[in-house]
Amino acid sequence: MKTLVYSAKDFEIxxxxxxxxxxxxxxxxxxxxxxxxxxKAIGYKAISIFSKDDASPIVIEKLKDFGVEFITLRSVGHDNVNLNTANTLEIKVANVPAFSPYSIAEHAVSLLLTLNRKLIEANKRVKSFNFDLNNLIGFDLNDKKVGIIGTGKIGSVMTKIMHGFGCELLGYDILENKELTKKYGMQYQSIEDLCENSDIISLHVPLNSETHHLIDKNLIKLMKPGVVIINTARGAILNTEDIINGLRSGIISALGIDVYENEKEIFFSNHSLDIITDEMLIKLNAMPNVLITGHQAFLTDEALTNIAETTIYNLDCWTEGIETKNELTKIISKKK
Incomplete structure (x- = not known):
């Protein structure tokens, strides 16, 4: 099948x-x-897109006019695609429902450990042959309460890892995972109770109307002073302005994010010579207790292999005239 791959990066080709x-x-x-x-999709039967690509209604309508019949995403999240429009115009859409949950969960832990033990500052000092240990104090993860919001595949791996550190595990999800409760002692709570009781909060939910700005000033007010927040899910799950205020007040002692709610125009490109005008990002980047990575949690050999193989599998199925098990538009069709 003739396919145009948008947002193609050297590392994935x-x-x-x-x-x-x-x-x-x-x-x-x-x-x-x-x-x-x-x-540019004229002449192509299918396109492949990534999470920053715009597949809003007007774009999908244009793709239909240009002869595109299939869209395969190289991501789990599909909030950038208007599935209603795609379904109405009979453009099939499929995603990569799972690649390597370990890549995301392990990156979340990396952010947590780096922040907690102040590794960036420590390394910076040593590079200058400064071996002073003042202001580098962290805390033991053992016995700390870790709240995991979203206990699907990635959240489950995060649970397993934090259990290995000896943490007490609190969970919040629409569907409770009984296996996590049985194996790791996960205690499911309301999101309010989880925020009130957790020393560390890690986010692993998809972005939708229910989770948009899920963590806002109302929940931050309930949190323990000194809470650490880690987000490797979607940027807009956090109300960034409220998070900044929480950092300034000291309620949030540290923030580790691999995603950002306004990342679409910034991430995945080199802006080192540009004048950045995003005030919230500037504020976050200036804070010593904030660690930001540029949506790289998925960047492992295993995850990239799984993403590529699933993308090609989707194209294989459509070429053979059969449904891929990863189709998103068929879900909408069944509801109608």
Whole structure:
């Protein structure tokens, strides 16, 4: 199948080519999908997009006019795709429902450990042959209460890892995972109680209307002074302005994020020579107790292999005229 791959990054192209094994005619485009760049899909039956690409109604309508029949995402999240429009226009959409939950969970732990033990500052000092230990005090993770919001595949791995540190585990999810309770002593609580009781909070939920700005000033007011918040899920789950106020007040002692609610125009590109105008990002970046990575939690060999293989699998199914098990639009069809 002739497929245009939008937002193609150097680090992923080799993985996609290997998974494809010359089965589909792929064209890699560095540009992201926008209303303007949609015209480049003329002549392609399918496109592949990433989380920052714009598949809003007007873009999908253009893709339909240009002859696109299939959209395969190289991500789990699909909040950037208007599935209602795609379904109405009979454009099939599929995602990568799971790649490596270990990559995300392990990155979340990396953020936590780096913040807690102040490793960046410690390394910076040693680079200057400064071996002073003042202001580098962290805390034991053992016996700390860790609140895990979202206990699906990634949250489950996070639970397992933190259990290994000897943490007391609190969970919040629409569906309780009884296995986590049985194996790791997970205690499910209301989100209010979890925020009130946790020393550390880690977010692992998808972004939707229910989770948008889930963590806001109302929940922050309930949190223990000195709480650490880790977000490797979606940026807009946090109300960033409220988080900044929480950091300034001292309620939040540290913040580790791999995602940011306004990341779409910033992440995945080099802006080192640009003047950044995003005031919230500037404020966060200036805080010594905030650690930001640029949406790289998925960046492992295993995860990139899984993403590439699933993307090609979706194309394989559509080429053969069958549904892929990862289709998103069929869900909407069944509801109607």
């Amino acid at each position: 080799s993985f996609i080519k290997k998974a494809n094994s010359k089965k589909h005619k792929l064209t890699f485009l560095e540009d992201s999908l926008t209303s303007e760049s949609a015209i």
